[in-house]
Amino acid sequence: MxxxxxxxxxxxxxxxxxxxxxxxxxxxxxxxxxxxxxxxxxxxxxxxxxxxxxxxxxxxxxxxxxxxxxxxxxxxxxxxxxxxxxxxxxxxxxxxxxxxxxxxxxxxxxxxxxxxxxxxxxxxxxxxxxxxxxxxxxxxxxxxxxTIDERPWVSAKWAQTIDGAIAAPSGESRWISSPRMRRAVHRERGRVDAILTGIGTVLIDDPQLTVRGVTARRTPIRVVVDPRLRLRADTKLARDAATGPAVVVAVRPDELEQRRDRREELEALGVRFVELPPEPGGLSAMLRALARDFGVHRVLVESGGGLLGAMVRESLIDECWVVLAPTIAGSASAPRAVRGLEPSAPASMHRRRLAGSWRRGDEMLLLYR
Ligand SMILES: NC(=O)c1ccc[n+]([C@@H]2O[C@H](COP(=O)([O-])OP(=O)(O)OC[C@H]3O[C@@H](n4cnc5c(N)ncnc54)[C@H](OP(=O)(O)O)[C@@H]3O)[C@@H](O)[C@H]2O)c1
CATH class of the missing domain: 3.40.140.10 (Cytidine Deaminase, domain 2)
Incomplete structure (x- = not known):
């Protein structure tokens, strides 16, 4: 040719x-x-x-x-x-x-x-x-x-300041990004099967994890990675588990057994459970269970650095959507997007490829794969 x-x-x-x-x-x-x-x-x-x-x-x-x-x-x-x-x-x-x-x-x-x-x-x-x-x-x-790996495609999304903070030192992250950028995120939420977060974020932010302000193409279920079943019945997620999109909590099997009271209290509110086997491989097994039992093919992770660090370590993050906000936090104690990897040198850091970038006013949306 x-x-x-x-x-x-x-x-x-x-x-x-x-x-x-x-x-x-x-x-x-x-x-x-x-x-x-x-x-x-x-x-x-x-x-x-x-x-x-x-x-x-x-x-x-x-x-x-x-x-x-x-x-x-x-x-x-x-x-x-x-x-x-x-x-x-x-x-x-x-x-x-x-x-x-x-x-x-x-x-x-x-x-x-x-x-x-x-x-x-x-x-x-x-x-x-x-x-x-x-x-x-x-x-x-x-x-x-x-099709090949039989697990969902996993996108992680976070908003950070120019100097890499995802929240103030207090843990308060509302809001790092602008309403316009948040609308773009809601559009993506309305195209995935599940929004996944960690119990750390739920206990600090009490999020709803729903699609709001845009037309959703599908209604994602809400998944909380909560190994020790710390989710409280008075959180927004638990309170509207019966009326809103399904809420699925991933818990270690032994904790699910030991914390029967809390489990029954949450079950009565409509919360469902999926097993989170111990590490290594637990998060990967959980993702495959979500695909098999809940028809989840695409996941958007909106967690803090604890869970994201574990998922990066297990090579479970396929792409990262990073919102870069035009602000500087300037504090060593402000939370970071990914924690716990502790590379010994720049050469051993996880490397990603820039697959797309969009400018919206003073903000950038960066897609790394
Ligand atoms: N700017 C943004 O875009 C954005 C988005 C989301 C969250 N945030 C901020 O992030 C902060 C919260 O971060 P975080 O790190 O505390 O919370 P997180 O990442 O949402 O959840 C952390 C929890 O996940 C569980 N976990 C960690 N590693 C695990 C593993 N390998 N397997 C199974 N479970 C595991 C642990 O639960 P146990 O401790 O119970 O074992 C851990 O406490 C908040 O300040 C929130 O506002 C910011």
């Missing part, structure tokens, strides 16, 4: 990725998928994306838009087209029926039930080529995490 053609195809693939992202919060646990159809002359004649779980796949929407112009043309899609009957018929059938001559896909489908699409296309005489694209890898990472 000529460099010129490769660059043109990558441009279409990037557009397909941007379209795919629009399904975030509506399609999971399905992958986000975007697609662009070109006619035989290479002109863009139709595009589409997977809009909601159970709805049309991206390829089908794009082909419907392209109509007869797809014949002899090219289809560019972020994920290998499926060749199985799932919630919808196989996309490979639609591609064949439209008379498409060649398909470029950015990632192979890791789901054994859906894989084999490229092979099915080739058997039908359609050229099917893997076209690697870093932007599509970013898009597909959460789906691959869920």
């Amino acid at each position: 000529s460099a010129e053609r490769h660059d043109a195809l990558l441009r279409h693939m990037k557009r397909a990725v941007r379209l795919a992202v629009r399904g975030h919060g509506r399609v999971e646990p399905n992958p986000m998928v975007g697609c662009v159809v070109l006619d035989a002359g290479g002109r863009d004649v139709g595009a589409g994306f997977h809009r909601r779980l159970g709805g049309e796949h991206a390829e089908v929407e794009a082909l419907r838009r392209a109509g007869a112009a797809a014949k002899g043309g090219t289809l560019v899609v972020t994920l290998e087209p499926c060749s199985h009957h799932g919630r919808t018929p196989p996309c490979t059938d639609a591609i064949r029926a439209a008379g498409v001559a060649r398909v470029f896909f950015a990632a192979r489908d890791p789901n054994p039930a859906a894989a084999g699409g490229a092979e099915a296309l080739r058997r039908a005489g359609i050229e099917a080529t893997h076209l690697p694209c870093p932007l599509a890898d970013e898009l597909n990472a959460p789906f691959l995490r869920r």
Whole structure:
């Protein structure tokens, strides 16, 4: 393939990725998928994306838009087209029926039930080529995490001052970020399956962990990591466990047994429990239990440094959303976003890659993966 053609195809693939992202919060646990159809002359004649779980796949929407112009043309899609009957018929059938001559896909489908699409296309005489694209890898990472590792994709979010404080020395963190930034966070809350925090944050901030002030695409459950079952019945979370989104508390099995009174008191309020096995591996087992028992595929962690430190140590944080506020706390006793790692030198610090940055007035939102 000529460099010129490769660059043109990558441009279409990037557009397909941007379209795919629009399904975030509506399609999971399905992958986000975007697609662009070109006619035989290479002109863009139709595009589409997977809009909601159970709805049309991206390829089908794009082909419907392209109509007869797809014949002899090219289809560019972020994920290998499926060749199985799932919630919808196989996309490979639609591609064949439209008379498409060649398909470029950015990632192979890791789901054994859906894989084999490229092979099915080739058997039908359609050229099917893997076209690697870093932007599509970013898009597909959460789906691959869920499918290959069988645990949710975990995003951590915190707001910090320029000098790295996430609260005043008193523990008071309301508010480090502006109302505008908090609205952006609420939008992300409304696209995940669970908001997770630590008991330290619950006892200091008494948060509700609900989506407010924006339209939610899904209603996340609220999870508290509370190994010793310190959650009190008079917290906001416990008080509206029966009427609001589910509240699930992760507790060590021995504590759940020993603290029967508190457990029953919370259960009567509608609080549910999940086991938190001892370290190492306890938090990871808890995440897999949330996926299995509560259908949690995407988690937003909004905890303090104690829990985040433990999760970073166990390599359970897939991405960090950091709000950088234009303030300086200037106190050694102000809490930090991540605690307890104690590296011996800069070389042994956990390293992340900047995957995105957005400026909002004097604040920055940084995405590290
Ligand atoms: N600015 C922001 O974006 C933001 C966001 C959230 C919170 N905060 C601030 O963060 C502060 C609270 O931080 P924090 O560190 O005390 O609270 P936290 O991280 O929310 O919770 C800490 C608790 O998690 C449990 N935990 C820690 N490591 C664990 C592990 N390996 N396995 C299982 N459980 C584990 C421990 O419970 P036990 O002690 O019971 O064992 C620990 O006390 C507050 O000042 C809050 O305002 C700021």
